[in-house]
Amino acid sequence: MSDIEIAQANEATEMKPITEIGAMVGLSADDLELYGKSKAKLTLAALKRLRQQPQGKLVLVTSINPTPAGEGKSTVTIGLGDALRLRGQNAVIALREPSLGPVMGMKGGATGGGYAQVVPMEDINLHFTGDMHALTTAVDTLAALIDNHLQQGNALNIDPRRILWRRVLDINDRALRHVTIGLGGVTSGVPRETEFDITVASELMAILCLAEDLADLKARIARIVIGYTYDRTPVTVADLGVTGAIAMLLRDAIKPNLVQTLAHTPTLIHGGPFANIAHGCNSILATRTALALGDIAITEAGFGADLGGEKFMDITAPALGKTPDVVVIVATVRALKYNGGQKLATLTEENRPALQAGFGNLKRHIHNMKRYGVPVVVAINEFATDTEAELNDLISLCEAAGATAVRANVWGEGGHGGLALADAVSTALQQPADFTPLYDNAAAPKAKIETIVQQIYGGRDVVYDHKAELALKTIAKNGWDQLPICMAKTQYSFSDDAKALGAPSDFTIHVRDVVPRLGAGFLVVMTGSVLTMPGLPKQPAALNMDVSDDGVISGLF
Incomplete structure (x- = not known):
């Protein structure tokens, strides 16, 4: 069965009302704003109350550098949460929201896979509770207000050539990377060159994920530098006088979303900055809420530990006020063989020398995460084509690099396939962590x-x-x-x-x-050549998607 078929079979028969999921971790009906039976947002009052509660332990899940062979970081994160609950632990998961860019493109969604998924899978991967649309609207509203200010006399003396603020769209659209706007005469605005970003690369997305509450959200929005005057003086949103209007559009988007896994583990999904062009972590509001609701909170950072992992340690953790107690690095035999030079088409064939050669990628990530002073566990996300020799080689290599490595088959077995990983993480949580930041912010x-x-x-x-x-x-x-x-x-x-x-x-x-x-x-x-507006591949995933006459979605992974 495909991921969506597994999810739909569960959604039809097993999914619990979201109020029951909330009750599992002490949330009352008054703490939730319902979006149907299976999704809810936490109220601002609930978030304020939960901030005063003691925090649990924090597990950060990251990975090796992504490859076409797949790593399964979200799948392992979800499977680990399910496995910990099977072991009697009160675990709560905090994940990022999917962007339509990779959903319609090639990477896929962000709801896990197989029997380690969050549901309702289709809703989460598509419009969910409207957070992405609210962010897109807020960014573009600010852009419209900037251009209107130019049109209406430009009292702030903004230099149109030095405007930093860009419009966004939550889809990969390379045609919008470089555009000219304001054409059509004096009634159509001031002509200028600009660019589009994808929504998840916008500063407002980062602000949403780093803000502590609505007051902090407004303060951060006010500080945004939208551009410079002709004499190079910075111009902010506060100078433009529209802080309240932009914050108003995000009043609901700032509230974390509550859903469940296939095994009914409470899961908070909120915010979705990419880790290659942004800071790559879900909101501190969601992670802080997971820490308050559970004894163990499990969150993930985007892409490899060199990007999302490093940014969690040096950007998110200080804002969160909590550093990870354990780091889990996800790796696959397939991906490491690809890093070692094996061709993608032959990855199902045993190749222990390629695994040995590609292990250097994982070894560096292990070293990097250990230098922060936090215990590290490697989760080997199993594929059916992995051989016992390859798996044993990888475990030995990890042990030689100073990290415990555990096999996990959560895609095929859900939480039951992650029990060994849950035990390894529980053991690591008993070890002392002595967090050391990478650099001093006071440095140049x-x-x-x-x-x-x-x-x-x-x-x-x-x-x-x-x-x-x-x-x-x-x-x-x-x-x-x-x-x-x-x-x-x-x-x-x-x-x-x-x-x-x-x-x-x-x-x-x-x-x-x-x-x-x-x-x-x-x-x-x-x-390098990294872009803040990606493009779609030659064969985008959208080609395989459809919806039946009775509303059933297919082809969504």
Whole structure:
């Protein structure tokens, strides 16, 4: 059966009313705003109350660099939560929301797979409770207000050539990467060149995921730098006078969403920034709520540990006020063989030398996460074609690298296939964690960037384009240089070259721009050829999707 067929079979017969799921972790009906029988948002009053409760332990799930062979990070995260509950632990999961970009493109959704899924799978992967639409509308409303300000006399003296704020769309649309707007004469606006981002790369998405409450949301929105005047003075949303209007559009979107897994584990899904072009973690409101509702909260960070994992440690954790107690790194034999040079078409064939060669990728991720002072467990996401020799080799390699490695078959067996992983995580939770941040925010931006490149990526040098050098001067002039760093880099490699697989070293990272995100509270460092508006592949997943006359969706993975 496909993922959607498994989910639909469960949804029709096994899914519990969301009020029952909430009651499992102490939420009353008054704590929930229902979106039908199977989805709900937590009220602002409930979030405020839960913030005062003691926090449980935090497990962060990350992975090796993604490959076409698949890693299954969300699937393992969900299976681990189900397995911990089978062991009698009060586990609550916190995940990111899917974007329609990868859903319609090639990566797929974010609801797991097989018998380790969150449901209702179709709703979550499509419009869900409208958060993505609210964010898109808020971003584009601000863009419209900026252009209207130019049209109506430009009292703030904004330079149209130096406007940073971009419109967004929650779908991969390469035709919108570079556009000219305001054409058509004096009644159609001020002509200027601009660009579109995908919604999940917007600063408002990052703000939603880092804000502590509505008051903090408004304060962060007010700080957004939308551009510069002709004399290079920063202009903010507060200067434009529309902070309240933009925050109003996100009044409901700031509330985390409650759903359930196939095994009825309570799951909070909220926020969805990509980890290659944004900070890649679900909202601190959702994670903090999971910590309050459960004894163990399990969250994930996007893409590999060099991106989402590092950003969770250095951006999200300080905002959350809680560092991980255990890090789980997801890997597959298939993906490591691919990193070791084996062709995609032959990954079902045993190749222990390729596994050995590709292990360098996982080894570096293990080292990187351990340097933060947190216990590390490797989850080997099993595939039917993995051989016992390959699996045993991988376990031995991990042990030699100082990490416990455990096999997990949660796709095929749900929580029952993750019991060994749950036991390993429980054991690791008893070990002391002595968290050490990667860098001091007081350091200069170049020093922080080079620390990430050298200590996390394994690179040697960083070179800066002229545009990046000018941006850094502007950042220093305005006193923004003590913000943390959010690297925008290809997810497929430690380097900025997507084809450099495995564990490349001594390479050079190329920085083409540094963008201040004062509302989010970090500096975005654009490297290599990474794009903030992806494109669809030659054969997008949308080609396989359909809906029947009675409303049943098919082809959604």
